[in-house]
Amino acid sequence: MRISPRTPWAAGLAVAALVLIPATASAGSQRTAAPHADAAVTTATATSVDSYYAAAEGKTGAALKTALHDIIKNQSKVTYDGVWNALKVTDQDPANPNNVILVYSGRSQSKSTNGGGVNDWNREHVWAKSHGDFGTATGPGTDLHHLRPEDVTVNSTRGNKDFDNGGSPVSEAPGSFTDSDSFEPRDAVKGDVARMLLYMAVRYEGGDGFADLEMNDKVNNGTAPLFGRISLLKQWNQQDPPDAFEQRRNQVIFDTFQHNRNPFIDHPEWVNSIW
Template sequence: MDLKRIAGSRAWRLAIGLALVLGVGVPVVAVSASSETLTVAEALAAQGAGSASVTGYVVGQPTATDTVLRAGFTSDTAIAIADLASEPATANMLYVQVSGSYRDTFGLRSNPSLRGRAVTVTGTLTAYFAHGGLKNPTAMSVDGSAPPAGPTRTPTPGTTPGGDDYDRTYYASAVGRTGPALRTALHEVISVQRTVTYDQVWEALKETDQDPANPGNVILLYSGRSQRKDVNGGDPDDWNREHVWAKSHGDFGTATGPGTDLHHLRPEDVSVNSERGNKDFDNGGGPVREAPGNFTDGDSWEPRDAVKGDVARMIMYMAIRYEGGDGWPNLEPNQSVRNGSAPYLGKLSVLLQWNRADPPDAFEKRRNQVIYDRWQGNRNPFVDHPEWATAIWGG
């Protein structure tokens, strides 16, 4: 039998893996790197079988046998890949050594936006961190090619920079679900994120809310005014950091976490921000003089039509992202406009209407992408799939 000829076949690779698992002796034959690539599951079963190419999604940075960082990456020396971008179990991950020549483009500390993308690596199938692994890589590629430069790329919203649909990667565990099952899946997906400090929010908003017609300006959420990026602070005509989910609703303040989450922080005129205060959202009220198109009364705020859906989707994101873990309150939209300091914000039925009436536009989609690529590494699922709001809350 010509073992070299058949070494590249999938049947032979699987046979090697099964034999290794069962402890049956087999000839150790290098898996052909020129053949079709292995899945992560196949690579884990074929540990010790020699050289192979493996394709999987980057899920984090391994630091120990059973520990993988999903955010706050500390090193460029290793990545964990899996057959699902949202894989929760380290047992289903392959730990990949990132040697010196590949660290500038494949290390997660230097390239955090690599998480969730498909990569193909070629190297030796052998234990790494006392875990199924691949070491001494001889080739690494992402989405079929070398990764483009992080700060300058402008991927199409809804797809990865390489053109891979997020439904097959980032949202793989959520697609096809509804109700509580969808909610749980989305929470697990978007909770994997990097955090920013409240000081870093200033610089982040200058990028996330940049005026597409004037790169030196930001667009203010409620007023819609384009204002110079450097005119920010606490003076009446400055812009400052508006918490769309009012930070007093749940009393989380500005500490790192919900208080600094860019998916609900927006630039706004200091005076308008002050007038909105911590009011809930609803239709009606009198016109806001400093921000035409907005309306307010004693307990609610109605934003201008162009951002009604934006506001709704930010509130929905916060409700799914912050479910009471990590010491944070369990945030939830409800039907009240008098929630005080309780971790609720209304009015849910109106927010659902706004979500339908004002679908995501190019500005909102770009903002979601910039937060994902450059700052937090997580997405607002309701920008990518506005219909998921109804699938979770009805209406």
């Protein structure tokens, strides 16, 4: 499958200075990215995307998973403090450059209202940081491919629950539901959630000093480095294919911050090839 060229969103996204750690750097050789006063989103052509995944072409199953891991593990890393400013760029509201879109709530909210107070937005780990116990460590704890802005209260309600259907409606997150052991996001981001989790299961294979993150078909995974339910997440991937917002987000992370991609946004069909 070839990926059609992306249409860049609004240029002129203000990006504050971030501390980035190149994939090849040691812990003591950090580099600071210069402030981007006019960080435009480039267009990913079919040729450039195909070239990025060249080593994975023609593979399926475990061989495809390994090939993708070897590709996407080459990245720069954002510090946890740097995540605040990064999310103001990756999740910018296309209709209002002063706002971000909250992932579960779907609400457009001022970029300046990030924090820990009621009605603030904070940094939601879609792969809950207790699943594998990586916390906010630079690496899986700061990987922008699964970090999203969310209302503080909704983030707390979701907690570290696995994903499944059903439950009671979530206040401040229309279309989302929760019960004692699972969380169901609104329909418009079900596929986004699936692809973020599957990215994490490919990116982190136990070779970075962190746990090997894997998928299973259960809920109540607790602190095990596992997330479910894979059978449902595969359905969500098909029911909610990547839209312009998700594609743009993938491109911004690649161009401006981490310089790696989520392969399941570029190639959603690879989900069924691996799982």
